[in-house]
Amino acid sequence: MAAMMNNMKIFTNARVIDPASDFDGKTQVLVNEGVIVGIGDELTEEYQCEIIDCDGHVLMPGLIDMRVSTGEPGEEHRETLRSAGYAAVSGGITTIVVQPDTNPCIDDASKVDFIKRRGRDYCLAKVLPCGALTKGLAGEQMAEIGLMAQAGAIMFANGYGAIKDTKVMQRLLAYSCTFDALIAARPQDPWLAKGGVVAQGELAARLGLGGISSSAETIFANRDISLAAATGAKLLLDMVSSKNTIPLIETAKGHGLDVFASVNIHNLCLNDNDIGDYRTFAKLDPPLRSESDRLALIKAIKDGIIDVIVSGHDPRPPEEKRLPFDEAAFGSSALEALLPAALTLYHAGNLELLEIIKPLTANPAAILGLAQGKIQIGAPADLIVVDLGYPHRFDASQTFSKSKNAAFDGRLFQGKVLQTFVNGAKLYDIETGVVR
Amino acid sequence: MQISDLNRLEALELIERAELFLPFCVSREKKLKTLQGRTLVNLFFENSTRTLASFELAGKRMGADVVNMSVRNSSVLKGETLLDTAATLNSMGPDLLVVRHASSGAVQLLSRKVSCSVINAGDGKHEHPSQAFLDALTLKRSFGRIEGLKIAIVGDILHSRVARSNVALLNMLGARVRLIAPPTLLPFEVQNWGVEVFNDLETGIAGVDVVMALRLQLERMEGGFLPSPREYFRFFGIDREKLKAASPNVMVMHPGPMNRGVEIDSDIADDPKISLIPDQVESGVAMRMAILEALASYGRNDE
Numbered sequence: 144m145a146a147m148m149n150n151m152k153i154f155t156n157a158r159v160i161d162p163a164s165d166f167d168g169k170t171q172v173l174v175n176e177g178v179i180v181g182i183g184d185e186l187t188e189e190y191q192c193e194i195i196d197c198d199g200h201v202l203m204p205g206l207i208d209m210r211v212s213t214g215e216p217g218e219e220h221r222e223t224l225r226s227a228g229y230a231a232v233s234g235g236i237t238t239i240v241v242q243p244d245t246n247p248c249i250d251d252a253s254k255v256d257f258i259k260r261r262g263r264d265y266c267l268a269k270v271l272p273c274g275a276l277t278k279g280l281a282g283e284q285m286a287e288i289g290l291m292a293q294a295g296a297i298m299f300a301n302g303y304g305a306i307k308d309t310k311v312m313q314r315l316l317a318y319s320c321t322f323d324a325l326i327a328a329r330p331q332d333p334w335l336a337k338g339g340v341v342a343q344g345e346l347a348a349r350l351g352l353g354g355i356s357s358s359a360e361t362i363f364a365n366r367d368i369s370l371a372a373a374t375g376a377k378l379l380l381d382m383v384s385s386k387n388t389i390p391l392i393e394t395a396k397g398h399g400l401d402v403f404a405s406v407n408i409h410n411l412c413l414n415d416n417d418i419g420d421y422r423t424f425a426k427l428d429p430p431l432r433s434e435s436d437r438l439a440l441i442k443a444i445k446d447g448i449i450d451v452i453v454s455g456h457d458p459r460p461p462e463e464k465r466l467p468f469d470e471a472a473f474g475s476s477a478l479e480a481l482l483p484a485a486l487t488l489y490h491a492g493n494l495e496l497l498e499i500i501k502p503l504t505a506n507p508a509a510i511l512g513l514a515q516g517k518i519q520i521g522a523p524a525d526l527i528v529v530d531l532g533y534p535h536r537f538d539a540s541q542t543f544s545k546s547k548n549a550a551f552d553g554r555l556f557q558g559k560v561l562q563t564f565v566n567g568a569k570l571y572d573i574e575t576g577v578v579r
Numbered sequence: 580m581q582i583s584d585l586n587r588l589e590a591l592e593l594i595e596r597a598e599l600f601l602p603f604c605v606s607r608e609k610k611l612k613t614l615q616g617r618t619l620v621n622l623f624f625e626n627s628t629r630t631l632a633s634f635e636l637a638g639k640r641m642g643a644d645v646v647n648m649s650v651r652n653s654s655v656l657k658g659e660t661l662l663d664t665a666a667t668l669n670s671m672g673p674d675l676l677v678v679r680h681a682s683s684g685a686v687q688l689l690s691r692k693v694s695c696s697v698i699n700a701g702d703g704k705h706e707h708p709s710q711a712f713l714d715a716l717t718l719k720r721s722f723g724r725i726e727g728l729k730i731a732i733v734g735d736i737l738h739s740r741v742a743r744s745n746v747a748l749l750n751m752l753g754a755r756v757r758l759i760a761p762p763t764l765l766p767f768e769v770q771n772w773g774v775e776v777f778n779d780l781e782t783g784i785a786g787v788d789v790v791m792a793l794r795l796q797l798e799r800m801e802g803g804f805l806p807s808p809r810e811y812f813r814f815f816g817i818d819r820e821k822l823k824a825a826s827p828n829v830m831v832m833h834p835g836p837m838n839r840g841v842e843i844d845s846d847i848a849d850d851p852k853i854s855l856i857p858d859q860v861e862s863g864v865a866m867r868m869a870i871l872e873a874l875a876s877y878g879r880n881d882e
Contacts, residue, residue: 352704421688469703
């Protein structure tokens with residue numbers, strides 16, 4: 144629904160942050176026909192344009208969330224592309240990559256096309272489909288990667304499960320090179336992780352819950368990095384959670400491999416103690432790990448070893464979450480929490496503002512080859528105005544997402560989106576809500 | 580709900596109260612009126628014989644109306660969730676609810692949705708508090724004290740809620756607890772539980788006053804934790820020979836049901852001079868009477 148606005152807009156009185164060029168300073172941004180056409184102090188009001196006074200707040204590119212699940216098609220009670228779009232723009236996210244693990248799953252070109260059309264027509268944020276790596280996500284028969292890429296699949300993944308069969312994984316990586324396709328792998332040994340519902344640790348042992356060891360992650364991360372090295376494929380280790388995986392990624396990058404890594408915002412802001420009294424909202428995949436893992440992941444962002452921060456948005460209705468911990472579904476609804484949660488790392492002094500914004504904007508844009516994610520002339524005007532200091536309590540019941548299973552429910556945050564623009568059109572304003 | 584819900588004084592008081600019920604349990608007239616007119620529901624999502632019978636008897640001796648519900652075979656199979664069952668039961672207005680469930684934390688979840696008192700009769704691999712209390716009562720009867728006793732818990736610690744509750748309670752009451760098991764049956768970082776951990780039975784058992792054998796929970800074991808019961812018995816089964824390393828007056832306990840010849844030799848289990856196993860069952864009823872009484876008098880507090 145990226146409606147074009149013909150009028151020009153000038154964003155004044157803003158602290159402009161462009162993560163692609165490390166720019167952070169007072170300036171103005173001029174937008175015409177949904178595209179950024181001018182940046183600089185000398186821009187004056189002689190243009191016939193709408194003036195948007197940012198009141199000294201931050202103007203930055205809208206976020207690009209590389210891992211979002213919706214229930215469309217098949218489980219629309221969890222989330223539709225429409226409701227995900229409301230949630231996204233109200234959270235400052237202007238581009239979402241939607242996961243293929245729907246029902247039916249997105250494993251051929253016509254389904255990729257379906258997601259693209261539904262996204263265009265119903266979702267306020269830009270929707271990029273992620274195609275399935277294997278038919279039916281079964282991990283056996285390769286899906287039509289080439290045809291899906293042509294139809295617009297931006298990357299390929301296999302849902303939550305890793306491709307168990309190493310030979311299948313090797314062939315997928317080798318084959319994907321033809322199309323320069325990005326392959327996302329969830330590094331988790333399915334045999335070692337079997338029966339696990341939380342990270343292995345003292346808390347899990349005390350609560351009597353099955354633990355997932357960090358070896359489950361490092362074993363498969365190692366495997367997939369080796370295969371990427373052997374095939375030259377472009378690999379994303381999706382949502383790493385253990386401090387022990389970080390040196391593996393660092394080494395792979397040191398060898399010049401096309402290996403990237405993402406981290407789930409929950410793993411950056413929460414640890415296994417947040418499970419407390421069997422809180423199923425904190426039952427996540429990958430699991431929340433220890434505080435030392437959390438700090439190591441933050442440092443890996445700082446060091447540029449982890450490239451991308453994702454929301455891992457996974458909407459689950461109450462009947463999947465209000466169950467004994469063992470039986471409850473994994474996942475947290477997080478589109479609206481992504482930015483304020485990430486800003487807690489800035490306020491806590493863990494990361495500089497640019498260090499947080501890059502993995503949310505410029506880095507995913509570069510990995511996916513997108514024109515957005517930066518404030519530069521010629522880039523689409525996907526922009527957000529953010530009040531860094533805005534204090535609020537995150538209340539899941541007030542979110543636009545259809546599912547309220549937010550692990551961040553009740554958290555105190557500082558920082559909130561005031562306005563969201565997609566292709567220059569204002570789609571969210573904190574005063575008036577989302578454009579419907 | 581779990582041992583840490585109580586402090587040391589409350590725990591001691593509860594055990595002392597149970598001691599008063601012991602002679603009553605062997606008297607001719609076994610009926611009190613403490614819980615007259617109250618309804619106790621035993622809600623068991625998992626098979627149990629002794630815990631169910633023990634709570635039922637305790638409830639009846641205290642004068643309550645007791646209803647046993649085995650949910651395993653009814654609505655759960657028809658797709659009803661735990662909380663739906665809880666809401667249904669709550670509408671029937673029981674005063675006390677005794678719950679056992681195969682998932683850790685399930686009883687806690689249920690207790691938030693009902694307005695009556697809830698007693699945890701075992702939740703998954705988490706806790707089984709009334710078992711720990713009856714073990715403590717058994718020890719107190721046998722040794723006259725718990726403080727300072729050296730107690731070795733042997734066997735499948737990993738899957739055992741009994742072990743978790745016992746470690747918490749015995750530590751609270753000042754006993755010195757050792758855990759003995761092969762590494763595959765020990766929880767992660769168990770050394771932080773305030774216990775001594777051994778992989779070798781004979782070293783671990785040296786000089787202890789009490790050996791608690793745990794049942795091998797074969798139904799919770801997916802994949803091989805052990806090569807065979809035979810090998811387990813050879814290295815970790817309690818028999819007369821291995822007990823020589825312990826204190827000369829050592830006593831042996833087992834929460835039951837026993838796998839004879841796997842965790843414990845029949846020779847030991849049936850020797851009244853060494854085995855406290857029948858006392859444990861006897862203590863169970865008295866202990867649970869005390870628990871029910873405490874909850875009834877404190878009103879709506881959770882155990």
